[in-house]
Amino acid sequence: MLLEIKPVRVGIADLGCSSGPNTLSNIQELVEAIENIQGPEPEIHVYLNDLPTNDFNTVFRALPEFYRELRKQQGVYIRAYPGTFYDRLFPHHSLHFLYSSSSLHWLSMVPRGIYDEDSLSLNKKSIYISKRSPSVVSEVYFKQFHQHFSLFLKSRSGEVVSGGRMVLIMLGRSGASHVDRGISLLWEILYQSLATLVIQGEVEEEKLDNYEVNFYAPSKEELEDELYGKLVDQELGKEDISSITIALVLTKL
Numbered sequence: 001m002l003l004e005i006k007p008v009r010v011g012i013a014d015l016g017c018s019s020g021p022n023t024l025s026n027i028q029e030l031v032e033a034i035e036n037i038q039g040p041e042p043e044i045h046v047y048l049n050d051l052p053t054n055d056f057n058t059v060f061r062a063l064p065e066f067y068r069e070l071r072k073q074q075g076v077y078i079r080a081y082p083g084t085f086y087d088r089l090f091p092h093h094s095l096h097f098l099y100s101s102s103s104l105h106w107l108s109m110v111p112r113g114i115y116d117e118d119s120l121s122l123n124k125k126s127i128y129i130s131k132r133s134p135s136v137v138s139e140v141y142f143k144q145f146h147q148h149f150s151l152f153l154k155s156r157s158g159e160v161v162s163g164g165r166m167v168l169i170m171l172g173r174s175g176a177s178h179v180d181r182g183i184s185l186l187w188e189i190l191y192q193s194l195a196t197l198v199i200q201g202e203v204e205e206e207k208l209d210n211y212e213v214n215f216y217a218p219s220k221e222e223l224e225d226e227l228y229g230k231l232v233d234q235e236l237g238k239e240d241i242s243s244i245t246i247a248l249v250l251t252k253l
Contacts, residue, residue, distance in 0.1 A: 010034060011095040011161075013047040015085045016103025019055040023048065024066045026099065031076055043075045047090055052082040084108055086151045090159040097165050098156060104170040107148055107214040113140035114212050124209045127194070128187035129178040138178050145216040149226050160252040172246035173217045183217040220246060 012030055017023045027046055034044060048059060063078060070076060081089050085100070086108050114137065115121055123129075123137045156166060173183055194211075197203040218226075223246065 008040075009043045009045060010097070011045050011047065011090070013049060013081075013090060013095050013098045013159075015049045015089075015098065015100040016106075017048040017050050017054070017059070019050075019058040023059055024062055026101075027078070028066065028070065030097065030099075031070060035071060041075065043077065045094070046076065046078040047081050047095070048078065049081045049083065049085055049089055051084065054082065056080045056082065086148050086155070088155045088158060092158055093161045095156075095160045095164055097167075098160060099167050101169040102171070104149070104152065104168055105172070105215055105217055107144055107216055109144070110212045110214045111140040111144035113143070115210075119210075121210045121212060123212060125191075126187075127191045127208075127211050128184065128213050128215060130184060130188060130191075131179045141216050142218075142222070145218060145222075146226065149218075149223075153226070157252065162252055164252045166248070166250040166252075168248040168250070170246055171217050172223070173219050176219060176221070178217075187213065187215075218246070223248065 012027065014023070014026060027048075031044055031046075035041065048056070050056070059080070067076070083089055085103070114123060123133050126133050126137075129138045129141060160166065171183060173180060178184060194203060194208050198205045198208055227248075227250070
């Protein structure tokens with residue numbers, strides 16, 4: 001895409017950037033890839049996004065070393081855009097490449113329908129979808145994911161230029177069942193650990209009964225259903241990276 005349109009400015013966004021060593025290392029690889037393209041070098045505008053509670057100061061303190069390691073010493077501009085990525089974040093048609101890793105399986109809230117009229121969880125003895133969960137639990141979790149992912153795609157549609165790419169990596173599941181030895185097993189181990197603390201008197205049983213995680217691991221089929229007909233027009237590629245990870249490569253037409 002950059003070879004064809006040769007923009008004078010390239011916009012890159014990392015959604016759910018966190019503040020660890022991978023934050024700037026991913027950006028460095030992208031900047032160096034752009035440098036290898038033949039022709040005039042464009043300005044590179046990097047947008048780092050995470051929730052306002054993210055430690056952006058740690059990222060900013062690492063910038064001097066980041067710039068020293070770059071071959072391109074001029075024309076790389078980095079800024080932070082705190083906020084939820086389930087809403088608009090960036091200027092209209094400002095992004096050529098968007099990357100998000102290990103973030104989109106997190107919901108902004110626990111599903112609304114998980115509690116009854118007395119604010120008691122319908123999913124007692126579990127903190128996520130398990131073999132003990134009533135069928136309504138998986139339904140309300142999927143409904144919340146559907147709403148969130150649709151908002152994500154709609155928001156990015158206004159921000160990504162025609163021909164721009166998105167690479168989205170998230171935890172997922174390999175089939176229709178929510179109960180397997182992948183994602184659900186991890187949450188089951190956490191629940192059993194918390195249940196042990198209840199027995200030891202370290203945690204109140206009522207608090208554990210009403211605790212639910214704001215997480216959803218979609219299947220490939222659910223993601224396909226979400227993508228078709230949405231404002232991101234074409235799915236270029238999709239592949240399993242491991243048994244519980246899904247990668248999507250999307251383009252905006």
